Amino acid sequence: MRRRRRWPAVVAAGAVVAGVAGWAVAYGPLRAEEPPRTADPEAVRTARAFLSSWAAGDLPAAARLTDAPAKAEETLRNFTAGLEIAKPVLTAGAARVDGAADTGARLPYRAKMPVAGLGTWSYGSELAVARTEAGWRVRWELPLIHPQLNAEQRFKLVEEESAELAAVDRDGGAISAAEHPSLVSVLGLGGGKPRGEVQVVDRITGETRATAVRFGPEPGEGGGPLRTTIDARTQRAAERALAEHVKGRNAGLVAVRIDSGEVVAVANGPAGGFNRAFQGTYAPGSTWKVVTSAALLANGSVTPESRVACPRYLTVGKQFHNLDTSEIPGASFRDDFIHSCNTAFVALRGRLADDEMTVFAKDYFGIGPEWRTGVGSVDARVPVPANETEKAAALFGQGKLQANPLAMASVTATAVSGTFRQPLLVKGTEQPEVTTKPLPPKVVKQLRSLMRDTVTKGSASVLASVPGEVGAKTGTAEVTEDGNNNGWLVAHDGEIAVACVVEEAESGSGSAGPVLRDLLTELAERSGGAAG
Structure with a gap:
């Protein structure tokens, strides 16, 4: 490029506006847009006051802000007491108008629920506010507490202690808690570690329908040492890189073998804390564009050289933009990918059916069915979007998508090999069958090229010094409207694939980038760059 341009990096939707946009063309200039509508400020204040009172433990005050105070107080009390939740952290997102007319507002929020000394249960939900004779009130409905809570099912907490446990790595060497501190909470080394889960059960029969979240290690079999797929050297390198660059922030990292799905390293920050790497629930940000791009390339909507405009703004119910409201004049899809243009991906939403991302993620990436790694983990979720705004946000890893480094x-x-292989940490774990299709070879080749260019020419240049043909994708996921973001980076060196998330970050390249640079450089310096 001869002219200097300000390339956009990924951020989530910014200004809180609402309305239906006039954008209907994937390529070319913007059409005129309708004036955006904002949610009523008093409705938003009511929603935020409800969350604030709930978080403070003032359940009567929270209940009075609903249209069913008695039922709301009873349910909130049963939820927090029954699951032994103390001091929940509830973080409001960006409000939007609810419905075609300005009759209410919807406010998404992120919940962090400390459960019974087991760990933090993180998830997203949303609440609706409607105008009543008494003023604005939160519309009381069970899913506002958690999306899986409804009239047919409830939650049940099951707790126990893990048995005395020893563990070995993939080569049979003992895993030391002193040498691998992250694995203490992941595997439950030494025994006596709390273990449990929040189950979704039928309200009438008590039958367990699903597991909402698991905490702590799963029991080993046969009384012998737990046989893991961990590669000791990769594990040490991952923990060292995370400790060096995260500087006390919450973080998680997972590295898997591309040819088998075996987990060779799992690290968390803080090392002895919550297993964010396996049990975190985060919006994946623009790292999800790997999946979106695979779907668009597979159905023939684009090629890497297709012209796909990258404007400063694009409104689809709310305003989406790029970092510093930058743009890419005359952009190709390759430019949009490697420089992480949100608006270009939003503009392509018409090229995918409403449920296409959900179906594609399941059919090709194994996301949807339950995974069993041998320890407690939370599965990723790609729900069918409820409207065009959610669909637009999901294309660049926001909305209601849920993922973690695993x-x-x-x-x-999967993207760089073409084949999904279920991740595994504990050898001998019985895994449910997950049937997937291979990605077309042409799509795999295109994805590898796009990810390589992201390192050599784009937003993941932090990895440019790593030897070999490293490919990557950055991501910066918005958590709240005015708070810090989560920084993401995914990368591969041809033999391992690795993902890292760092909370309260400015960008994926700036926070997770140095971690993966150090890890991948150390792996490359080994003979042949092998992970094990």
């Missing part, structure tokens, strides 16, 4: 390491491995 899921995104697997996504990366």
Whole structure:
């Protein structure tokens, strides 16, 4: 490029506006847009006050802000007491108008629920606010507490202690808690570690329908040492890189073998804390564009050289933009991918059916069915979007998408190999069958090229010094409207795929980038760059 341009990096939707946009063309200039509508400020204040009172433990005050105070107080009390939740952290997102007329607002929020000394249960939900004779009130409905809570099912907490446990790595060497501190909470080394899960059960029969979240290690079999797929050297390198660059922030990292799906490293920050790498629930940000791009390339909507405009703004119910409201004049899809243009991906939403991302993620990336790694993990979720705004946000990893480093390491491995392989940490774990299709070879080749260019010419240049043909994708996921973001980076070196998330970050390249640079450089310096 001869002219200097300000290339956009990924950020989520910014200004809180609402309305239906006039954008209907994937390529070319913008059409005129309708004036955006904003949610009523008093409705938003009511929603935020409800969350604030709930988080503070003032359940009567929270209940009075609903249209069913008695039922709301009873349910909130049963939820927090029954699951032994203390001091929930509830973070409001960006409000939007609810419905075609300005009659209410919807406010998404992120919940972090400390459960019974087991760990933090993180998830997303949303609440609706409607105008009543008494003023604005939160519309009381069970799913506002958690999307899986409804009239037919409830939650049940099951707890126990893990048995005394020893563990070995993939080569049979003992895993030391002193040498691998992240694995203490992941595997439950030494025994006596709390273990449990929040189950979704039938309200009438008590039958378990699903597991909402698991905490702590799963029991080993046969009384012998737990046989893991961990590669000791890769594990040490991952923990060292995370400790060096995260500087006390919450973080998680997973590395898997591309040819088998075996987990060779799992690290968390803090090392002895919550297993964010396997149990976190995050919006994956623009790292998800790997999957979106695979779907668009597979159905023939684009090629890497297709012209796909990257404007400063694009409104689809709310305003989406790029970092510093930058743009790419005359952009190709390759430019949009390697420089992480959100608006270009939003503009392509008409090229995918409403449920296409959900179906594609399941059919090709194994996301949807339950995974069993041998320890507690939370599966990624790609729900069918409820409207055009959610669909637009999902294309660049926001909205209601849910993932963690385990899921995104697997996504990366699938993208660059073409074949989904269920991740595994504990050998001998009985895994449910997940049937998938191979990605077309042409799509795999295109994805590898796009990810390589992201390192050599794009937003993942932090990895340019790593020897070999490293490919990557950056991501910066918005958590709240005015708070810090989560920084993501996924990468591969041809043999391993790795994903890292760092909370309270400015960008994926700036926060997760140095971690993966150090890890991949150390792996490359080994003979042949092998992970094990």
